[in-house]
Amino acid sequence: MTQLEENFADIAPPLNRDAALLESTKCLYCHDAPCMIACPTHIDVPSFIKKINTGNLRGSARVILDANPMGHSCARACPVDVLCEGACVLNDRDEEPIKIALLQRYATDYAIEKSLRLFEPGAATGKKVAIIGAGPAGLSCAQDLRRMGHAVTIFDAHPVPGGLNTYGIAEYKMRPPIALAEAKMVIDLGAEIKSGVTVGRDVAFEDLHKEYDAVLVAVGLSGTRKLGIPGEELPGVIDALAFIEHLKTHPYDETPVGRNVVVVGAGNTAIDAVTQAKRLGANAATIVYRRGEEEMPAYEYEFQLAKKDGCAFRFFTVPKRVIGTDRVTGLECVRSQMGPPGADGKPTLVEVPNSTHVVECDMLMRATGQGRNGDFLKSAGITIQSGSVVSTLPNVFVAGDCLSGGAEIVNAAADGKAAAAAINLALGGQPVMSQRDRMIRA
Ligand SMILES: Cc1cc2nc3c(=O)[nH]c(=O)nc-3n(C[C@H](O)[C@H](O)[C@H](O)COP(=O)(O)OP(=O)(O)OC[C@H]3O[C@@H](n4cnc5c(N)ncnc54)[C@H](O)[C@@H]3O)c2cc1C
Ligand code: SF4
Structure with missing residues (x-):
């Protein structure tokens, strides 16, 4: 495995049979299961875990994909900390919640690997x-x-x-x-x-x-909203989504990445962009966000992951101008701070006088929402x-x-x-x- 392949390896490796069986025995098979209520598709979690426990993987996958046709991808990418696993009753006992996502992956991987046909089309309605x-x-x-x-x-x-x-x-x-x-x-x-x-x-x-x-x-x-500041048409300023899409559709070493990458925004897309830039080989990858850590829209675990990857965060930093002649070389910013409450009762953001400074970069990504x-x-x-x-x-x-x-x-x-x-x-x-x-x- 090359270094780049290692950098992009599965962040949550799958459970093997023994681990899945062991995990399934820990579930309390709750009535009115809070994990099921917390899932927007209301997958019958205790039922699919029970089926894993009894070796009925086909039945387990059917329960999952009946409620959520995207149950296979959700097992890998759902923010389970704030959904099913966050709601698991074991949290109240100060125990680790059941690894619902990994169990869901165990069952749906089986269905995909075996090319199981779990559902049939209904009789034709003519519509x-x-x-x-x-x-x-x-x-x-x-x-x-x-x-x-x-x-x-x-x-x-x-x-x-x-x-x-x-x-x-x-x-x-x-x-x-x-x-x-x-x-x-x-x-x-x-x-x-x-x-x-x-x-x-x-x-x-x-x-x-x-x-x-x-x-x-x-x-x-x-597409991603423009920054709305001078210089953003300079080469080297790109849409974070375009960067991610390129990475996902080309061999890793074919996606250009700067040595010093700045990502503007602090939502989950910004975090994905900054971590993947770092994993692709950027020396420095930094989030620039005009508000503070508390206001970041990204999930806490995504934030922790980016920090673990060595990404930097510049909070209370407002982009004003992209700097460069034939290519981006930096982002001119001012400092900001929370001010008095506005008409909606929320604190306003005020710029700090005489705080202009330049954050150097050779690649600037916009991740400012869609x-x-x-x-x-x-x-x-x-x-x-x-x-x-x-x-x-x-x-x-x-x-x-x-x-x-x-x-x-x-x-x-x-x-x-x-x-x-x-x-x-x-x-x-x-x-x-x-x-x-x-x-x-x-
Ligand atoms: C960078 C990023 C990372 C994310 N990470 C996660 C995550 O880890 N976990 C998670 O649960 N969610 C994540 N999300 C959110 C999740 O991907 C979306 O909520 C979900 O994909 C929305 O599904 P959708 O079908 O509404 O839209 P999309 O997935 O956007 O699909 C829309 C489809 O419509 C097609 N389309 C658009 N316009 C036209 C047209 N005019 N004609 C024909 N086709 C058209 C597009 O080609 C596309 O295939 C992430 C989102 C982003 C941007
Ligand atoms: S809340 Fe936890 S213990 Fe109860 S059914 Fe769901 S996963 Fe099992």
Whole structure:
């Protein structure tokens, strides 16, 4: 294994059979299990762990992927500390929570490795649905629609499916082949996929709306917001998402990385960019963030990981100008501090006078958040209705990041399933009981 391969090796290696069995014996199989409530897709955690314990790995994987078609990728990339594992009752006893993610991975790896066919398409209804976007939301919707018997065609702008699972998740959490194997399970249910097709450019949204009985819009978020400061067009200033996508689609040594990298922003994308720049060989990789550590949107464990990787953090630092003549050489910044509360009661941010300074860098990444893909929604004439998968256009539904404004894989999967239930109903199908309702009724 080369040094770079080692740097991007699995951050949470899988459990072997003995370790999985041992871990499964520690579960208390709680009634009203808080781990199940905490999961946005409400996977029946005690049930799938029990099945691992009794050697029924097929049944275990079925429980997981029935509730969450993205259960394979979620096992690797879910922020479990703040979801199922964070809610495990063992935390209250000052014990380690059950390793739910690793057990989930153990069962779903088995299903993928054995190419198990866990679900079958439903009897054909004669209805056809177009799904725009083959990310977690679109794929989750497709799985349920196929099981209900509706014909599904998925259109995706990228050459292969998976959305950010394939192109965005940090390489040390999940590699593209994992995402593609998961997408294949859905496509093998008989969903047609048209990759490399951008709706709005290669095919008109209006044509899909006319041709199909229903349309799901699951196009994710738009590109990273601009910094809005002079000099940001200089070579060497790049979008963090473009950097990550390049890394995930090329041999590691083909992704250019600076010796001294600065990433602006402090969300999870910024953390992924800074850690991967460091792991790719940058001498220094630094986050520049205008607020303080307490206000960082990134999860605590992501922050700790970046620190462990040797990344630096410059808090209360506001970018003002990108410096360089034919290429970026630095970022001019001023210091900031928390000021008195504003109209909304939250402390305002005030710049410290005479605090201008330059943070040197030869690569500058923007990780300053993404919008809701408003351009696409607007050009298609779609208005979102307060977080509902039902849009203002008849028989047009919305799911995933373009609905939520950006969340996690598991939320996109939950949305995709909710959209499938709503589409089925709109097409005259019987109401289906959601996993949440099943959980409440149990
Ligand atoms: C860098 C990064 C790291 C992340 N890490 C994690 C993590 O560790 N754990 C986690 O749970 N979540 C993570 N997330 C969030 C997670 O990836 C998203 O919440 C999830 O992928 C959203 O799914 P989606 O289907 O809504 O959108 P996406 O995954 O963005 O998929 C949208 C799809 O729509 C397609 N598309 C867009 N426009 C068009 C068009 N006009 N025509 C056709 N196709 C189109 C795109 O090609 C894409 O395939 C991360 C996000 C980012 C950006
Ligand atoms: S809360 Fe913990 S112990 Fe209880 S069922 Fe869930 S994983 Fe098992």
